[in-house]
Amino acid sequence: xxxxxxxxxxxxxxxxxxxxxxxxxxxxxxxxxxxxxxxxxxxxxxxxxxxxxxxxxxxxxxxxxxxxxxxxxxxxxxxxxxxxxxxxxxxxxxxxxxxxxxxxxxxxxxxxxxxxxxxxxxxxxxxxxxxxxxxxxxxxxxxxxxxxxxxxxxxxxxxxxxxxxxxxxxxxxxxxxxxxxxxxxxxxxxxxxxxxxxxxxxxxxxxxxxxxxxxxxxxxxxxxxxxxxxxxxxxxxxxxxxxxxxxxxx
Numbered sequence: 545x546x547x548x549x550x551x552x553x554x555x556x557x558x559x560x561x562x563x564x565x566x567x568x569x570x571x572x573x574x575x576x577x578x579x580x581x582x583x584x585x586x587x588x589x590x591x592x593x594x595x596x597x598x599x600x601x602x603x604x605x606x607x608x609x610x611x612x613x614x615x616x617x618x619x620x621x622x623x624x625x626x627x628x629x630x631x632x633x634x635x636x637x638x639x640x641x642x643x644x645x646x647x648x649x650x651x652x653x654x655x656x657x658x659x660x661x662x663x664x665x666x667x668x669x670x671x672x673x674x675x676x677x678x679x680x681x682x683x684x685x686x687x688x689x690x691x692x693x694x695x696x697x698x699x700x701x702x703x704x705x706x707x708x709x710x711x712x713x714x715x716x717x718x719x720x721x722x723x724x725x726x727x728x729x730x731x732x733x734x735x736x737x738x739x740x741x742x743x744x745x746x747x748x749x750x751x752x753x754x755x756x757x758x759x760x761x762x763x764x765x766x767x768x769x770x771x772x773x774x775x776x777x778x779x780x781x782x783x784x785x786x787x788x789x790x791x792x793x794x
Contacts, residue, residue: 578709582713582716585713585716585717585720586603586716586720587712587713587716588600588601588672588712588715588716588719589708589709589712590693590708590712598673598674598675599672599673599674599677599712599715600671600672600673600674601671601672602669602670602671602672603669603670603719603720603723604668604669604670605665605668605669605670605723605726605727606668606727607668607726607727609726609727611641611665611666611667612638612641612734613733614665614666614668614726615638615641615665615666615726616731616733616734616752616756617725617726617729617731618663618665618670618722618723618725618726619633619636619643619756620725620729620731620752620755620756621721621722621725621726621729622643622645622663622722623755623756623759623760624755624760625718626645626759626760627648628759628760630648631645631646631647631648632645632646633645633646633759634646634660638737638740638741640664640666641664641665641666642662642663642664643662643663644660644661644662644663645660645661645663646658646659646660647659647660647661649711649714649715651710651714653681654681654682655679655680655681655707655710656679656680656681657677657678657679657680657711657714658677658678658679658680659674659676659677659678660674660675661673661674661715662674663722665726670719670722670723670726672719674715676692676693676694677692677693677711678690678691678692678693679691679692679693679696679707679711681707683703693707693708693711696708731751731752732750732751732752732753732786733752734752734753734756735750735753736748736749736753739753739757740753740756740757742757743757744757744758745757745758745781745788745791746788746791747788747789747790747791748787748788749787749788750786750787750788751783751786754773754781754788758773758775758779758781759775761773761774761775761781762774762775762776769784769785770782770783770784770789771783777794778793778794779791779792779793779794780792
């Protein structure tokens, strides 16, 4: 995982930016009478603001966890859900409780949605913003057609409408699961904040702190109280009684 402490300016730009070329999507979004909930999940659809259309909204979180703990729970959920071949944490700001994740969702129908999603978890609120989404799909002429959402025409093309609804449902489920994780997941608390912010595992760290700095291991083996996290052929982290005892780099 690439763990980068970014400036508030970068994250604010991601949270606020949008495409200008979206008149059709703008008109469609304003006219929809689609259900607010599907299978108990609130669906987040395009948001139209100041003539621009983006995906972005917020939800309240019922949790007794501190701001730091709730944020870490959301970040750990995201790390555990990553597809290592196509997705990564692009940037993290631990002080502002924000991160950006490059996501890639592949559906059973072969639709691939690629996008960057900025997340903030703070003061009992989970906020998100997606500046742009690209969908890859097979049409009659092109096997791997690539179209940004700002170019979709859902008013006239049923397939484009389905792309928006499909993406909205999948991403909404993801966000609701993240919110659930901030409330109910059990993880170890972070104490070595300086080490975590440096983005490098160190002796004495617990499992959560290593997960934040190095990401998910490729392989985990256990032998008594010793647990080994292996990262490809480059690094082994050995835990003893839940703390990093040794780091072996190759």
